[in-house]
Amino acid sequence: MDGDTRAGHDGWPHAANAGRIPVLHSVISPRTVLAHVSRYFSVQAPATCHLIKQSLNETYLIRQPERSFIARAYATRRPASEIAYELDLLTHLASRNVRVPAPVAANDGKLAVALGAPEGDRAIALFPYAEGAQFACKDAAQCRLAGRLLARVHDASDAFKSSHWRRRLDVDFLIDDPLHAIRPFLAHRPADLDHLENLGARLRARLTGLAAAGLDWGVCHGDFGAKNIHDGGGETDATIIDFDSCGEGWRAYDFAPIRRATLNENEELWNAFLVGYGDVRPIRAVDLQAVSLFRLLRHLSMLGVFARNVDVWGVVRLDDSSLDRWFRTLRAWDAHQASQRP
Amino acid sequence: MDVTYSILSAHALEAEVREAYDIGSPVECHLLRRGSSDTYCLATRTNRFILRLYRASHSALAVSFELDLRSHLAAAGVAVSAPIRAKNGLIALSLPAPEGVRQLALFPYPVREPFNSSDLTHWRSAGQLLARVHTVADTMVSSTPRARLDLVASIDSPLSAVLPLFAERPADAALVETMGAELRSRLEKMAREGLDWGVCHGSFEPRAMHITPDGHMALDDFEGCAEAWRPWDLSGVQWAGRRTSGIWENFAEGYAAIRRLGPRDCEAATMFVPIRHLSTLASFANQVDSWGIRHVSSRALDRWLLFLRDCHVVLDGQP
Numbered sequence: 001m002d003g004d005t006r007a008g009h010d011g012w013p014h015a016a017n018a019g020r021i022p023v024l025h026s027v028i029s030p031r032t033v034l035a036h037v038s039r040y041f042s043v044q045a046p047a048t049c050h051l052i053k054q055s056l057n058e059t060y061l062i063r064q065p066e067r068s069f070i071a072r073a074y075a076t077r078r079p080a081s082e083i084a085y086e087l088d089l090l091t092h093l094a095s096r097n098v099r100v101p102a103p104v105a106a107n108d109g110k111l112a113v114a115l116g117a118p119e120g121d122r123a124i125a126l127f128p129y130a131e132g133a134q135f136a137c138k139d140a141a142q143c144r145l146a147g148r149l150l151a152r153v154h155d156a157s158d159a160f161k162s163s164h165w166r167r168r169l170d171v172d173f174l175i176d177d178p179l180h181a182i183r184p185f186l187a188h189r190p191a192d193l194d195h196l197e198n199l200g201a202r203l204r205a206r207l208t209g210l211a212a213a214g215l216d217w218g219v220c221h222g223d224f225g226a227k228n229i230h231d232g233g234g235e236t237d238a239t240i241i242d243f244d245s246c247g248e249g250w251r252a253y254d255f256a257p258i259r260r261a262t263l264n265e266n267e268e269l270w271n272a273f274l275v276g277y278g279d280v281r282p283i284r285a286v287d288l289q290a291v292s293l294f295r296l297l298r299h300l301s302m303l304g305v306f307a308r309n310v311d312v313w314g315v316v317r318l319d320d321s322s323l324d325r326w327f328r329t330l331r332a333w334d335a336h337q338a339s340q341r342p
Numbered sequence: 343m344d345v346t347y348s349i350l351s352a353h354a355l356e357a358e359v360r361e362a363y364d365i366g367s368p369v370e371c372h373l374l375r376r377g378s379s380d381t382y383c384l385a386t387r388t389n390r391f392i393l394r395l396y397r398a399s400h401s402a403l404a405v406s407f408e409l410d411l412r413s414h415l416a417a418a419g420v421a422v423s424a425p426i427r428a429k430n431g432l433i434a435l436s437l438p439a440p441e442g443v444r445q446l447a448l449f450p451y452p453v454r455e456p457f458n459s460s461d462l463t464h465w466r467s468a469g470q471l472l473a474r475v476h477t478v479a480d481t482m483v484s485s486t487p488r489a490r491l492d493l494v495a496s497i498d499s500p501l502s503a504v505l506p507l508f509a510e511r512p513a514d515a516a517l518v519e520t521m522g523a524e525l526r527s528r529l530e531k532m533a534r535e536g537l538d539w540g541v542c543h544g545s546f547e548p549r550a551m552h553i554t555p556d557g558h559m560a561l562d563d564f565e566g567c568a569e570a571w572r573p574w575d576l577s578g579v580q581w582a583g584r585r586t587s588g589i590w591e592n593f594a595e596g597y598a599a600i601r602r603l604g605p606r607d608c609e610a611a612t613m614f615v616p617i618r619h620l621s622t623l624a625s626f627a628n629q630v631d632s633w634g635i636r637h638v639s640s641r642a643l644d645r646w647l648l649f650l651r652d653c654h655v656v657l658d659g660q661p
Contacts, residue, residue, distance in 0.1 A: 021358070051346075052635055053634055114454060310372065311351075311372070311373060314373040314381070315374055316375035
């Protein structure tokens, strides 16, 4: 052997080589997150910190005897202005008494602080922890509450202005960008690629048509599903969390997750959601008409998210069995649409 | 700055492999999936490879033992893919990652069909395959220290990792503790009476197997390999056989055609279902800082307990 230290069991002389291999994303230890949060926010000991989940962002639960917080470490690929927009929106909504976790300001007044990670600076924001269980949307009362909550978000955000740029949930975001990202993964499935291109064109025409007919446009939550609604543990009203997918878009986009969740259930649940929304804010026929379209667009944009993040998630989410499943859903939707046409 | 896990750039891994291995110039490398190790596909102009990057929690010694075992099995003709040696003769590279040293190994890219659980001939082949693995592993001479799943490592340590999760659920904690003690005394007794002991695959189940183009059953996913009681490897099949008749019978016939399958080992297999179940939760508990508490949430614990109770009922039904 030539004295190459590289493959020995002792490994690298660590300090000298740390950082030699670029890192795309890292999971920061809860200990480091807690130390950082304690330093920059008014969170004092005793406190514990646990990683809740590892995903594109990491979410940590910080518990103190009196209150609990969520610390989110945003991935470096989320631009700072988008984070600032999200945090401004939450502050705005909370000031209008919408039940959202308003970001806790750091000691210097900023809503996010940077933490140096191997892949670059990561923004950390702190939120009050929304106690209570996740909604299941299995009973009409919950669905009605969910509808009201969404209507309040939409209503209160009509007056929201931010000086920070955030990507809109427009045709480009919903159709063109996902198609562009997915294409390379369908090179070996020409029939599916054809189908998708063709579908993309039809979806664009349909969406443009509905938009011209007056779809409601404004700030959307972006992922308004039952998992993001916490019931408040009987103490308080329900809270809607996780605005990481928010942006200006067509409001009917926010109806899609609950529509999907209630689709195989009693139609009463979906109606209860609409009644709840209508308690606060009127729904126009054109918005209702667009919900099924937005269900598919969400499906498409999800595939786009998988495609854009293969470097950190792996291509496993776009392998043939996943694509088979995906195209089955898509064809079923197509068939359903065809059957609905007069 | 303290990191528990990191995703390394595929491009940089490609460069590491280019320098260390004599396989021609890689032209592409991409992440296939993440898990207890991260798997990449690496391609040259003429060939494809699997690049496996182990987590830092997998020590160089543990990886070395796994790779020695794979090489030994492959050399004896068992359908297992063996690591490709680097130019310097070693079977793994140690790479510096922010969370610690991670081991990288390179394998030929398998062309294969998935295991079909509803095809009983697959279960028969699986039995033959596992018997070959056990028999050939008995002849392995390796100085690499390996994990030994004795009573302490298979029950005591996992139990103490798991019990704190039930701190706020005293009744459940008591159940887990009782069940742990019961499993321990049963296992101790059976081991005393004589159970087959030796190198085990550790995660023997359908998803670790696939069919090669020439029709052979091949085995992968050796990360859990260790010295243990052999019924450890039989347990997954026996559990699957509870619901579908023919699975266990075909598997056992296949196994017995190659290697003796003692009645005590068969009987003990059922007991290793909850023991493995315990180990799974223990590994989530031990690695909570990189996997997250979602895997040990109260809902996850409910599900885990449900299965444990199921095992309890089955064990109680035994003579």
